[in-house]
Amino acid sequence: MKKSYVTCLFISFLIFALIPGRLFSDQSYWSTTKFEFSTAVSFEKALLDSSYFHQYSPPFLSGDYVSDAQHTINLNGQTGWGLSAAFAYMFIKNFGLELQFEYGKPKITGMNSPYDVYLNYTIGFNTGPPPYPFVFEKSFGWPDTVGHLTEFCLSLNLKGRLPLSKKIAFSLSGGLTYFNVKGQGTGLAYAKYWWEEGWFNGETYQYKFKFGPLNKLGLNLGLEFNLILYSTFCFVMDLRYYSCPETTLGLGIINEGLIPDDFNQIKATMNLHNITINPSYYRVNVGLKYLF
Numbered sequence: 001m002k003k004s005y006v007t008c009l010f011i012s013f014l015i016f017a018l019i020p021g022r023l024f025s026d027q028s029y030w031s032t033t034k035f036e037f038s039t040a041v042s043f044e045k046a047l048l049d050s051s052y053f054h055q056y057s058p059p060f061l062s063g064d065y066v067s068d069a070q071h072t073i074n075l076n077g078q079t080g081w082g083l084s085a086a087f088a089y090m091f092i093k094n095f096g097l098e099l100q101f102e103y104g105k106p107k108i109t110g111m112n113s114p115y116d117v118y119l120n121y122t123i124g125f126n127t128g129p130p131p132y133p134f135v136f137e138k139s140f141g142w143p144d145t146v147g148h149l150t151e152f153c154l155s156l157n158l159k160g161r162l163p164l165s166k167k168i169a170f171s172l173s174g175g176l177t178y179f180n181v182k183g184q185g186t187g188l189a190y191a192k193y194w195w196e197e198g199w200f201n202g203e204t205y206q207y208k209f210k211f212g213p214l215n216k217l218g219l220n221l222g223l224e225f226n227l228i229l230y231s232t233f234c235f236v237m238d239l240r241y242y243s244c245p246e247t248t249l250g251l252g253i254i255n256e257g258l259i260p261d262d263f264n265q266i267k268a269t270m271n272l273h274n275i276t277i278n279p280s281y282y283r284v285n286v287g288l289k290y291l292f
Contacts, residue, residue, distance in 0.1 A: 030163035033291040034096075036088040038236050040287025046077025046106040046149055047280045052209075052251060054188055056271045058117060062195035065121035066130045071189055073145055073209075074110030077281070080148070081105070084238075084285050088173075094161040098173050100220075102153040102242070104283065108185050110145035115189045115204075123195050136193065136200065143206065147185015151279065153242060154178045155220050167228040174221035179244045181279040182212030188253060190270055192261075208254040211275055218244030218280070226289060234289040244279045251275045 055070040082104030090096035116139045122132035157175035164170065187206035194201050222240030229235050251272045255263045 030161065030166075030169050031093055033232070034090045035292045036086070036090075036098075036289055037292075038084075038086045038234075038287055038289035040084045040236060040238065040285035042082040042084050042102065042104060042283045042285040043079065044082055044104045044106055044281050044283030045079050046104075046108075046151075047282070048075055048077030048108065048149065048183075048278050050075045050276050050278065051110075052273075052275045054270075054272075056190075056269060058119065058191040058193060059269060060119060060121045060193045063122045063124050064127050064130075064132060065119060066132075067117070067119040067121075069115065069117045069189065069191060071115040071142055072113040073188065074112060075108050075145055075147075075183075075185070075275075076110045077149065077278075078107040078109055080107055082151070082283070084283075084287070088159055090159075090161065094163065096159050096161075098155075098157040098159040098175075100153075100155040100157060100173075102151070102155070102283070104149070104151045104153075104281070106149050106151070106281065108145060108147040108149060108183060112142045112144055115140040115142045117191060119193060121193075134200075136202075140189075140204065142189065143187060145185050145187070147183060147209075149181060149183045149279075151281070152180040153220075157220065169226045171224040171226065172222070173224065174219065177218045177220045177242055177244070179214060179216050179218050179242075179279050181214045181244075181277070182210070183277070184208055184210040184254065188270065188272075190266060203259070205258050207258070207270075208256065210252050210254055211249045211277060214244075214247050214249055214277060214279055216244055216247060216279070218242060228291075232291040234291060235286075236289040237284065237286050239284050240282070242279075242281050242283070246276055246278045248274045248276050 086100040088098040119136040155177040157173040159173035191204040224238040
């Protein structure tokens with residue numbers, strides 16, 4: 001899908017470049033404006049598609065034990081709203097540079113696997129190596145992932161403008177993009193168990209995770225439609241693809257004070273590793289542009 005989108009935009013650019021200018025009506029207005037400033041509301045689709053296998057050894061506080069717990073959380077990018085702004089300078093007729101800023105906050109969802117726990121334990125300490133006499137084993141249905149990405153993108157583009165009439169013009173632009181992306185959501189499992197007054201007890205928690213920020217260079221390519229509404233004000237609609245290589249980031253948990261235990265010890269016990277993140281996305285925006 002990504003390749004098809006880029007190919008279509010490239011073909012469109014070639015068509016625009018090869019069409020003789022005399023086929024269009026008077027272009028003088030577009031030819032005399034050198035600056036463009038636009039603001040818009042964006043709707044985007046994040047291309048994040050990742051998973052994280054969480055495995056650790058839950059503690060048993062009342063004796064010797066061996067344990068294992070595991071589940072897989074899935075992170076799938078969804079849609080979200082954002083804002084964008086752009087400033088362009090056409091240093092020659094209908095060709096110039098564009099500086100573009102983009103902010104978005106698309107959602108993250110994902111259907112997660114069950115949370116499986118195995119605990120082999122004994123009451124009291126220094127009883128020797130396992131196996132121990134007691135076993136706790138259970139599989140818990142686990143809630144789906146709920147979260148969001150936070151994206152800041154700054155782009156420097158080459159821009160070509162093709163006037164079709166006094167009021168209508170298309171633009172094609174693309175170039176380098178600086179990505180700053182981070183994310184958070186629920187939920188990684190953590191549990192602890194103990195023996196108290198003749199009863200086996202346990203508590204299971206769902207911790208929020210976080211990753212990033214990612215800071216990396218990528219590319220963008222987009223096609224823009226412009227319609228003059230009144231004087232120097234335009235309606236603008238822009239369809240754009242932002243591409244950034246997949247990156248491996250460390251996964252962490254957020255301290256919300258769920259339990260009084262030492263937070264650093266909880267992090268050490270959970271033994272979190274890295275996750276692979278794809279920050280690329282598509283977006284369409286609609287807004288207003290001022291020509292001067």
